[in-house]
Amino acid sequence: MPAIGLQLYTLMNVLEDRPATLARIADLGVTSVEPFRLGRSELNRAARLAEARSLKADIDAAGLTVSSTHARLPDAEDPGWFFEEMTEAGVPIAIASTPEALPGFTRDALVSADGVGRYADRLNALAEAAAAHGLRVGYHNHDWEWTPIEDGRYGYDVLWDALDPSVVAEVDLYWAQTAGQVPAEVVARLGERVELVHVKDGPALRGEPQVAAGQGTVALADALDAGRDSIRVHIIEADGIAEGADIFDLVGESVAWLKERPGGGA
Numbered sequence: 001m002p003a004i005g006l007q008l009y010t011l012m013n014v015l016e017d018r019p020a021t022l023a024r025i026a027d028l029g030v031t032s033v034e035p036f037r038l039g040r041s042e043l044n045r046a047a048r049l050a051e052a053r054s055l056k057a058d059i060d061a062a063g064l065t066v067s068s069t070h071a072r073l074p075d076a077e078d079p080g081w082f083f084e085e086m087t088e089a090g091v092p093i094a095i096a097s098t099p100e101a102l103p104g105f106t107r108d109a110l111v112s113a114d115g116v117g118r119y120a121d122r123l124n125a126l127a128e129a130a131a132a133h134g135l136r137v138g139y140h141n142h143d144w145e146w147t148p149i150e151d152g153r154y155g156y157d158v159l160w161d162a163l164d165p166s167v168v169a170e171v172d173l174y175w176a177q178t179a180g181q182v183p184a185e186v187v188a189r190l191g192e193r194v195e196l197v198h199v200k201d202g203p204a205l206r207g208e209p210q211v212a213a214g215q216g217t218v219a220l221a222d223a224l225d226a227g228r229d230s231i232r233v234h235i236i237e238a239d240g241i242a243e244g245a246d247i248f249d250l251v252g253e254s255v256a257w258l259k260e261r262p263g264g265g266a
Contacts, residue, residue: 001266002231002233002234002266003031003032003065003232003233004029004031004032004233004236004255004258004259004266005032005033005034005067005196005233005234005235005236006030006032006033006034006235006236006237006251007033007034007036007070007198007235007237008033008035008036009036009070009237009239010236010237010238010251011025011247012036014247014248018055018058019058019061019062022058022059022061022062022064023061023062025064025248025251026062026063026064028248028252028255029252029255029256029259030064030236030251030255031064031065031266032064032067032235033064033065033066034066034067034068034070034095034233035055035059035066035070035091036070036071036097037072038052038055038069038071038072038085038086038091038094039071039072039073039074039082039085039094039101040072041072041074041081041103045081045084048081048085049084049085049088052085052086052088052089053089055089056088056089056090059090060090065090066089066090066091066092067092067196067232067233067235068091068093068094068095068168068170068196068233068235069089069091069093069094069095070095070096070097070101070140071094071095071096071097071101072101073094073096073101073102073103073126074126075103075104076125076126079126079129079130082094083129083130083133083135086133086135087133087134087135091135092134092135092136093135093136093137093168093195093196094135094136094137094138095137095138095139095140095168095170095196096123096137096138096139096140098140099119102122102123102126104122105118105119105122107144110144110145110147110149110155110156110158110159111147111149112149112150112155113149113150113151113158115155116149116155116158116159117162119159120159120162120163121162123137123139123163123167124162124163124164127164127167128164136166136167136168137167137168138167138168138169138195138196139163139168139169139170140170140172140198141156141170141171141172141175141176142172142175143175143176143178143179143206144179145159145179146176146179146180146181160190165193167193168193168195169190169194169195169196170194170195170196170197170198171183171187171190171194171196171197171198171223171227172198172200172237173187173197173198173199173200173219173220174198174200174202174204174210174218174237175198175200176223177204177217177218178204178205178206182219182222183218183220183222183223183226184219184222184223184225184226185226186223187223187226187231188226188227191230192229192230193230194230194231195230195231195232195233196231196233196235197223197224197227197233198235198236198237199213199220199224199234199235199236199237199258200213200236200238200239201213201214201215201217201218201220201254202216202217202218203216204216204217204218209241209242209245210238210240210241210250211238211241211242211250212249212251212253212254212257213236213254213257213258214253214254214257215253215257234258236251236255236258238250
């Protein structure tokens with residue numbers, strides 16, 4: 001049974017009292033969290049490690065676990081500091097949430113065959129280095145990855161063909177549908193790679209408010225069914241909600257929707 005997780009970016013406006021916020025989402029039925037903004041190379045080592053330890057302590061105190069994190073990944077030349085930070089934060093999987101999460105790349109990294117190849121090489125090299133530290137790496141999509149490259153294939157599909165099997169696919173179901181894809185088909189194509197999904201709902205349009213799972217147009221149920229044998233965590237997320245809406249209501253209603261599904265969630 002997949003765990004019910006939450007991407008903490010969802011709560012970015014209510015994290016001033018992080019321990020209280022984490023305790024509140026635990027009461028709503030969330031069992032794991034996916035932090036963000038780790039791997040900040042502009043901070044010195046002591047500051048990074050102190051924040052990683054503080055974050056881990058707050059998560060532990062709320063009775064939650066860490067499923068993964070979105071992070072700024074390290075330069076290939078000096079990744080040791082990053083692995084140390086991930087260990088302190090208790091992170092098992094470090095996710096590139098956008099192409100530019102890898103230093104030296106920009107958002108348009110996946111719009112050419114050459115760009116996709118270079119990106120895959122770098123992520124594969126990082127995955128190999130990370131494995132020695134008990135860490136895995138992965139990639140999270142938005143909608144722009146479904147841009148045709150020179151041969152007509154989508155950059156997203158070419159990327160996964162080039163990535164090592166150890167690299168984890170975190171499929172954002174909302175952005176996949178926004179890109180004109182069928183989320184269940186994306187999950188099915190990637191197969192066992194898909195261990196994490198972002199469960200996000202709404203009109204599947206850029207810039208529009210998002211809603212609780214099951215209340216929008218995204219074909220979430222079909223996608224979760226397609227990944228029933230591989231998905232370990234259903235990660236609730238909202239990038240933005242309507243003015244006046246309560247983010248904790250969205251989280252609670254999303255948890256309820258996941259639990260009511262056949263197979264539920266824990």
